[in-house]
Amino acid sequence: MRGGAWMRGGRWAVAGVLAGLLATSGTVAAAKGGQSDGWGQDFYLSDSFAAEANAVFTFGVQTDRYWVGDWDGDGVDTIGSRNLTNVFSVRNSNTTGGPDRQFGYGRAWDTVLVGDWNGDGTDTMTVRRGMVYHVKNSLSGGAADVVLPYGKATDEVLVGDWDGDGRDTFAVRRGAQYFVKNSLSGGPADQVVVYGRPADEVLVGDWDGDGRDTFAVRRGRVYHIADSIRPGQADRVVVYGRENDGVLVGDWDGDGVDSLGVHRLRPALQRVPDGSVTAGALAGVDATSGKVDPRNGRLSHSALCPIPFLPTHAVQCRAVADLVAFDRAYRARFGAPLPINPAPLTTYRSYEDQQYLWAETGPPTAARPGASPHGYGLAVDFGGRTDIEFGRQPYLWLRDNGPRFGWHNMPWNRENGSNPEPWHFDYRG
Structure with a gap:
């Protein structure tokens, strides 16, 4: 070779x-x-x-x-x-x-x-x-x-x-x-x-x-x-x-x-299909309900913004300012950017993205298409080159400080929760 x-x-x-x-x-x-x-x-x-x-x-x-x-x-x-x-x-x-x-x-x-x-x-x-x-x-x-x-x-x-x-x-x-x-x-x-x-x-x-x-x-x-x-x-x-x-x-x-x-990767807004849902229509949505929602995964470009420090990935525009503030605090503590996993599909997931993961992995690893909190652009997964594990840094800092910026490792994603995922944080700002 x-x-x-x-x-x-x-x-x-x-x-x-x-x-x-x-x-x-x-x-x-x-x-x-x-x-x-x-x-x-x-x-x-x-x-x-x-x-x-x-x-x-x-x-x-x-x-x-x-x-x-x-x-x-x-x-x-x-x-x-x-x-x-x-x-x-x-x-x-x-x-x-x-x-x-x-x-x-x-x-x-x-x-x-x-x-x-x-x-x-x-x-x-x-x-x-x-x-x-x-x-x-x-x-x-x-x-x-x-x-x-x-x-x-x-x-x-x-x-x-x-x-x-x-x-x-x-x-x-x-x-x-x-x-x-x-x-x-x-x-x-x-x-x-x-x-x-x-x-x-x-x-x-x-x-x-x-x-x-x-x-x-x-x-x-x-x-x-x-x-x-x-x-x-x-x-x-x-x-x-x-x-x-x-x-x-x-x-x-x-x-x-x-x-x-x-x-x-292509920039996030080039690879996400246009939909009919606007940011205003989603302002009050509960991103963690787990229920199938026809709006989930069908956000329009006007509702999504690239993450400034990871522009291949996007979240709802209303969550960006708090995510940037979260990043500044993390950099001050650890001397490195907020460790959003750079793999594909760790932030917003279109409905097509969810269908692909469902076909590849199925439950319980993947959420049913239309039910993933990522489909609202109000969730991120941390990790990649940084270990995110219960009981260890930086998870403990992310868990304790994320709520200051609207980002939560929800109770059911905690170590003793029904779906333990230390890397998964939802925006509730």
Whole structure:
């Protein structure tokens, strides 16, 4: 595989009916071959390190997770996705359209890695469970072709062709130290190197076309690229995309050199269908009744406003000022933005969004379409990169201070309530 993406390690909090969207255990970081850390089905790929994208297209749906691979062995990397279950879809061109192939492999909660494990020029999936890797050499379901242990269950895992033999293998990252293995086997690393900082996001690619993969670190929208596995300064520093983009690495044009791509969610008001309900008609609605309401999920654009510090997501306009004040107080206490989960559908959900989640997950995980408090634009789910757990910070602060700004973890969502969800807050301002 020529390229990939990175996913930050750590435990992701499950957000309400989005339980199927987020991994929930272990450190699942990966670079080349790993799941992208971002959300959104709009892709912008660059064949060089220029600021402008050469390919712009749409693939999948907003709740999919994404990987990069050469699925058909033509030398060009393209996009693959997994839905809320274990079904993978791959497309063999970087253009808008449906999948060229679909198959099921592993379990919905597995950590997935992609690579050319046998050197046949085609990328396939591996699932990781703790420190055990189940390697598959074809795009199909069924038993793994190779099962092996490597490293520790808490390791961040990278995938690359480190020695230029045409086969991808693993490396594990512990802080700023990398343990590189040139074969699919256990035992000591073949190379140990330090690069970057422990908190860096890491990417892997063949940046100079010499057939060997090396590291790059991402800091915001700045990328520090090294053309060999060694400590020291980067060989190149480039700027691409936006800080909150999901990042991809691949050989998008088959020239043997990997470059960058990003994907992102569309702004909230572009992806929410227009309806006939206005803000005035909803002013007195009880967002937490749980009853099916024909107005639920059918708010018009005039009733919705993007959240200023998370503009891909929207709530009812009348709730925005209090949400911004809540954010200011949170930043003063924790030094970071209010942790609204950046996954899709964690704020307003259209009726179509609710139908999709109902079909994918059903009760009790999902609310019946037309009954979700998110359908009024008066609910948010916290989490994502921040753990939201009963009895721990920042949940305790959110619970105790949210009511000052009209945002409540309602009694039935508390730890001993009928529907315990520490991440879910309703606006009652």
